[in-house]
Amino acid sequence: MNQEIKIGLFGFGTVGQGVYRVIMSAKNAHASIRRVCVRNINKERDIEIPDGILTDDADDIFNDPDINLIVEVVDDASASYRIVTTALKKGLPVVSGSKAMIAVHLPELIELQEKHHTAILYDASSCGSIPVIRNLEEYYDNDLLLEVKGILNGSSNYILSRVFDHGEEYTAALKKAQNLGFAESDPTFDISGKDSLYKLIIITVHALGVYVKPEDIFTYGISSIHDADIRYAREKGVKIKLVAQVVKVCDSKFTMFVMPEFVEPSRYIYSVDNEYNGVVIRGECYDRQFMFGKGAGGLPTASSILSDIMARRHGYRYEYKKMSYIDTPAYTTDVILKVYIHYETTDIPGLIEFERIREMYTSETDNYIIADISLRDMMRYRQLLSAPDVFIANIPVFFLDKDD
């Protein structure tokens, strides 16, 4: 597709308007936006847009023979699924930023691309402006990769930064994140760890060539963090960050999860604050590489969308090469983690069988336990661990032997 790119844009919120602005001002992009499909055509918008561009009828885009690329930044997973599958089935390439939809439907999207000889690019779906997907797909395209670990959600990181470094109240910090446009329309999406989870699923496909379903991955957010946890972390000289990770535990197996983590000052992600994202890629030979940048917000995401649009101009598509490797590693939850569990009324030590209890603290108001537990058991006790008086954080010591 080395011709002029004529875009049909779905979604005109913060990101959509960012995309519009960026493309209209990019001299060398050889791209223009022909139509923009929105839910409510009469909504007041802060952006100047020529007559005849806006529509509320998707068919105005799908039936326009001039449009040769769909850009989809709709904040609604099922609408996004309809748009993307319709486009792919028509052989129209898509650039999308919809992590939730992509993470859930990736196997089908890969099939559709193959069947209809077209492509969907979605670097904007993970870590906004940081080119994580493209680098995993193209540059870390070899056997050396051992781990991808990072802060993938800007808004929960912003909240933790405010709470942790500035002593603000959790709810005040959340409100601020929403006002600044960092939080998704439904904040639980960010705070529950789901947003990080979806990004991690996409990353894992491009890192190790394996797709794992969301429900099979242990995901724990930050909504039940207590003052006592923040105090505890401060005393230990660490920060609490919401960390997503996929790690090879041996040649043939890997594990993955999203969980708050005690991060020591010597770690790269320790200094990833506010709405920033940071990703550490670890491999044989090159050890650790660190990529850092703005992970949320309209313009950073739009810049990533623009990179994918430009890549389509040169016919770029993901090859999902790692999926066809001789031995792709298998997903396992059979690993032991060392965790901190705070609780008040839930009887954590009585109800959960731990591999080993290392420390226990009880007081009149708060209690915590530091213990070894398998990830498989954490999945099993998910319900119990999600009680509002409970908060868990991973204490990274990869990976415990039983006698450690």
Add this chain to the structure above:
Amino acid sequence: MNQEIKIGLFGFGTVGQGVYRVIMSAKNAHASIRRVCVRNINKERDIEIPDGILTDDADDIFNDPDINLIVEVVDDASASYRIVTTALKKGLPVVSGSKAMIAVHLPELIELQEKHHTAILYDASSCGSIPVIRNLEEYYDNDLLLEVKGILNGSSNYILSRVFDHGEEYTAALKKAQNLGFAESDPTFDISGKDSLYKLIIITVHALGVYVKPEDIFTYGISSIHDADIRYAREKGVKIKLVAQVVKVCDSKFTMFVMPEFVEPSRYIYSVDNEYNGVVIRGECYDRQFMFGKGAGGLPTASSILSDIMARRHGYRYEYKKMSYIDTPAYTTDVILKVYIHYETTDIPGLIEFERIREMYTSETDNYIIADISLRDMMRYRQLLSAPDVFIANIPVFFLDKDD
């Protein structure tokens, strides 16, 4: 080239042996090393290698019809030039790590690629394992890019770290860097800023689509750093780093130079220590992105070579797209910098005409001046500034108006 890759390897030093090890152990690379050409076939080596692989005759590689990729990691720019041009003229693709050769001959190498329908990839030439070139070429492939700035030389950075953070003597630190294999065979290459310069030239071609000759770029190293400079920087709470940068000063112009710089703690590159490299990519919309990793050493460089080999398997080549942009920006030295100049016997204030003198300090042993000067004048006074009693550091305040 989606077939098995059969490699003819030139050079078998630290990097060459790293490449050999990495390729031989990469299960999914579909690549093998058929012949290795060395200068001295009888030299003792620490690596097991089957009979019939080593040769000292380049033609054993060039005349082998099975070999379909040349990997060239020779530590001698003119030998490297002969190998690479011979290969390209035969239509053989090349993966190279020879920054000095590439930086000097890039325009010719681009022509040869086009003429002989083949490709040379050289991500390993800039920042070892960090995928800077590939990202600039592919991902930051748009008008948004404003600046690339970083620590591109691991060995001078290692020396500065030892001197600066550990109070070691300059010569002891240099010796240590050489023993650890971070320094090139000729250490002046690293210390004079030349290594950084060559990388910066390559980066600029992929960042802005413009080639600038080495001799037209102001390059100042760290060999004349004095205790007084280190003391001064410490008192001001900054570190001295050897920084290479290319910066757009307006829509139609950019500047570039390599110079020691006072780096404040709030800057990303402040924490890039020892043999690490770190690159900040700044652009409209996404603001700053930071990439960080091992920039020197055999295995990190070998991992980058492996990425380029894998990319060739999928027919990847640099398109040098930005060189064909409507308006590529023009290189200028007509910018004002604020600099610190230390001197002892050379009469800096008497011999150099500054735009403005901001501070002046004289004592019985050391003197310094803080002044504004145009980059063009710094080029003009190059000879004078390279006196052993003189040391310059940039104080970043982009870009001074004359009345600032």
